[in-house]
Amino acid sequence: MERINLHEPGNKGEEQRTGSEWCRENEASMKPVNHIMKQVLRSGAAVITAMVIGSVPFSFAQESVAVRAALVTGGLPLDDPNAAAWSSAAPASFPMSPQVHWPNRIQEVTVKDVSVRALHDGKQVAFLLEYSDPTQDPDDAAAFEFMVGDKKAHFAHGQPMLQVEGGPVNIWFWKNKAGKAVDMSAKGFGTLKPQAHQDVNAKGAYSNGTWKVVFSRNLSTEHPEEDVQITPGQFISIAFAVWDGRKDAAGELVEKGSQKSVSSWWYFRADAPPDYSSYMYAAVAVALALGFQFVLIRKLKKGQ
Amino acid sequence: MGALGKPIILMVAMYLFLKFVLPNIPGSAPLPSSLIFLYLLLTASGIVIYETLSGESKDAFWGPMQRFLTGEGSGGLQVLRYGVLILFPLLVGWETYGSTASSDLPPTEGRTIHPAPPGEYTGLSNPVPKTPDNIMQGKGFYAAFCSPCHGGNFDGKGPAARGFNPPPANFADPTTIAMLQESYLFWRIKKGGVGLPIEGAPWKSAMPRWEVELPDEWIWKIIMGEYDGAHQSPRTWE
Structure with a gap:
C-alpha cells in the first residue's frame, strides 16, 4: 500500500480508480523502467571501464614471462645502452637463482633480478639487459641463451634429458674486459664452444651501480642448426645468466664458469607487423548481424 | 506477458537451483559453469517445445517476442528494444574480434607435476x-x-x-x-x-x-x- 501511495497522493481505493487514472499510473510506472534501463547501461559502462582498467595490471604481469621486441622504424640503438630509444621499449623483469643444478654449484650470487628490453626493425634485433651490481669488475659477464630449432633443450646448456630427445642451445656471451660478444653453441655439459661464424655484437656501459648491456644480431642467420632464428610473431625460449666478477679475500673469482646467477626458460617474441584483419572481420560480423536483424524484423512486420 | 513470464521465472529458478541449492545437497558438489549452461540450454529447449505444441500456445509464446522486435505496442520498452538491437551486433563483432585477433600470450605448456615413474x-x-x-x-x-x-x-x-x-x-x-x-x-x-x-x-x-x-x-x-x-x-x- 505504501508504494501506491507514493504514486497516487490521493490515496484512492482500488475500486474508485477510473480508466484515466490507470493510464496515468501506467505512464508513471514506465518512467522507472526507463530509469532502470539507464542505471543498467550506466553500471554496464562502469563494469567495462573496470575491465579495461583491470586489464592493465594483467599486461604487466604478462611482461614477466616474456620479453617483447617492439617493431620500430628508423634505426636501432645497436651500440648505445643509454639511447633514448630504449625508454620506448617495455622492460620485463626476471628473477635469478644461484646455479645449483650441477657442480660446481654456488649458494649465493650478487645478481638477483635482471630487466630486459628489446627492439627490432624487421632485419635486426637489439636487447638491453640491465641489472644491479655494486662494483664494476673486468670479469663481470652476462649471457643470453636460446633454444635452437624445434626440439626442446634443457636450460642448463642443453644437457641430455633421459626420456626426451633434446636440441642444442645458442649462447650469446659478453664479458666486460673483452668488450665484445661471443656467439656460442652447446648441447650438454662440456660441449660449450665458440662458433666458427660470429654473428652477435655486444656493448656494456656501467654507471651508478647498474650494468646496461646491449646485445644485437640479425633476426635470421645462414646457420639455422646452431643459431636461433627469430621469426616475428613467434615465441622463442630465452634464459639469462650473469657473473659478478668480484674477487674474494684470496684474490679468487667468486663467480666463474658454472658458478653464476641463472634464470629458468622464459619467452621472447619479436612483434609481427600490425595486423588489422581482425578489425575487418569484426566489422563484417557486425554488418551481417545488423542485416540479419533488419531482414528478420521486416519479415515479422510483413507477416502480420 | 504471461506466456513469456513463466519461462523466464522457470529459467531463473532453474539457474538458482543449479547454482546454489544443488551444491548444498549432501554428497553433491558445485557444478562447473559449462554444465550449468548445458542444463539451462536443455531447460530452454524443453520450454520451447512445450510452448509450441499447439497453435495457440505458440502464438502466446512468440507473440510478445515478435511485438518486442517489431516495436509494435512495445511502448516504454522501446529503449530496451533499441538497446537489444544495438548490443546484439556489437556482441557478435566483439566475439568475432576475440576469436580472430592474434594472442599476445605465450604458448601455454601444460605440465604434469607428478608424472608416472618408470x-x-x-x-x-x-x-x-x-x-x-x-x-x-x-x-x-x-x-x-x-x-x-x-x-x-x-x-x-x-x-x-x-x-x-x-x-x-x-x-x-x-x-x-x-x-x-x-x-x-x-x-x-x-x-x-x-x-x-x-x-x-x-x-x-x-x-x-x-x-x-x-x-x-x-x-x-x-x-x-x-x-x-x-x-x-x-x-x-x-
Missing part, C-alpha cells in the same frame, strides 16, 4: 631402517643438498628457489610427498629434472640428477628425513 621405480620400499639416527642423518643430508631450494622449513622457499620456474616442491603441502610413495621420491631424487617424461617438461626443471653425486643409501635417508621434517608420511597401499 616401472622399475614403483613399489620399492625403503631399505634403510627407520631409526632416529638414520632420520637425523637424512635431515643432515637434506640440509646440505636439498634445503638451498626446498627450504630449511621444507616449504620450497629456500634461498636459491626464487629464479626457478617451475618452483621447487613444497613438502609441507599435502599434495606433494604426502600423496606419493617413497619409491616415487627415490626416482625423482635419483634422476632429477632431466629424468622426467615429456609431460613433466624436463627442460625447465632445475632438480639435479643426484645419482651422479650421492649413493642410493643417502637418498633413502634423505627421503626419511624429508617426511619427518615436513610432518608428512608416505602414501602406502591400503
Whole structure:
C-alpha cells in the first residue's frame, strides 16, 4: 500500500480508480523502467571501464614471462645502452637463482633480478639487459641463451634429458674486459664452444651501480642448426645468466664458469607487423548481424 | 506477458537451483559453469517445445517476442528494444574480434607435476631402517643438498628457489610427498629434472640428477628425513 501511495497522493481505493487514472499510473510506472534501463547501461559502462582498467595490471604481469621486441622504424640503438630509444621499449623483469643444478654449484650470487628490453626493425634485433651490481669488475659477464630449432633443450646448456630427445642451445656471451660478444653453441655439459661464424655484437656501459648491456644480431642467420632464428610473431625460449666478477679475500673469482646467477626458460617474441584483419572481420560480423536483424524484423512486420 | 513470464521465472529458478541449492545437497558438489549452461540450454529447449505444441500456445509464446522486435505496442520498452538491437551486433563483432585477433600470450605448456615413474621405480620400499639416527642423518643430508631450494622449513622457499620456474616442491603441502610413495621420491631424487617424461617438461626443471653425486643409501635417508621434517608420511597401499 505504501508504494501506491507514493504514486497516487490521493490515496484512492482500488475500486474508485477510473480508466484515466490507470493510464496515468501506467505512464508513471514506465518512467522507472526507463530509469532502470539507464542505471543498467550506466553500471554496464562502469563494469567495462573496470575491465579495461583491470586489464592493465594483467599486461604487466604478462611482461614477466616474456620479453617483447617492439617493431620500430628508423634505426636501432645497436651500440648505445643509454639511447633514448630504449625508454620506448617495455622492460620485463626476471628473477635469478644461484646455479645449483650441477657442480660446481654456488649458494649465493650478487645478481638477483635482471630487466630486459628489446627492439627490432624487421632485419635486426637489439636487447638491453640491465641489472644491479655494486662494483664494476673486468670479469663481470652476462649471457643470453636460446633454444635452437624445434626440439626442446634443457636450460642448463642443453644437457641430455633421459626420456626426451633434446636440441642444442645458442649462447650469446659478453664479458666486460673483452668488450665484445661471443656467439656460442652447446648441447650438454662440456660441449660449450665458440662458433666458427660470429654473428652477435655486444656493448656494456656501467654507471651508478647498474650494468646496461646491449646485445644485437640479425633476426635470421645462414646457420639455422646452431643459431636461433627469430621469426616475428613467434615465441622463442630465452634464459639469462650473469657473473659478478668480484674477487674474494684470496684474490679468487667468486663467480666463474658454472658458478653464476641463472634464470629458468622464459619467452621472447619479436612483434609481427600490425595486423588489422581482425578489425575487418569484426566489422563484417557486425554488418551481417545488423542485416540479419533488419531482414528478420521486416519479415515479422510483413507477416502480420 | 504471461506466456513469456513463466519461462523466464522457470529459467531463473532453474539457474538458482543449479547454482546454489544443488551444491548444498549432501554428497553433491558445485557444478562447473559449462554444465550449468548445458542444463539451462536443455531447460530452454524443453520450454520451447512445450510452448509450441499447439497453435495457440505458440502464438502466446512468440507473440510478445515478435511485438518486442517489431516495436509494435512495445511502448516504454522501446529503449530496451533499441538497446537489444544495438548490443546484439556489437556482441557478435566483439566475439568475432576475440576469436580472430592474434594472442599476445605465450604458448601455454601444460605440465604434469607428478608424472608416472618408470616401472622399475614403483613399489620399492625403503631399505634403510627407520631409526632416529638414520632420520637425523637424512635431515643432515637434506640440509646440505636439498634445503638451498626446498627450504630449511621444507616449504620450497629456500634461498636459491626464487629464479626457478617451475618452483621447487613444497613438502609441507599435502599434495606433494604426502600423496606419493617413497619409491616415487627415490626416482625423482635419483634422476632429477632431466629424468622426467615429456609431460613433466624436463627442460625447465632445475632438480639435479643426484645419482651422479650421492649413493642410493643417502637418498633413502634423505627421503626419511624429508617426511619427518615436513610432518608428512608416505602414501602406502591400503
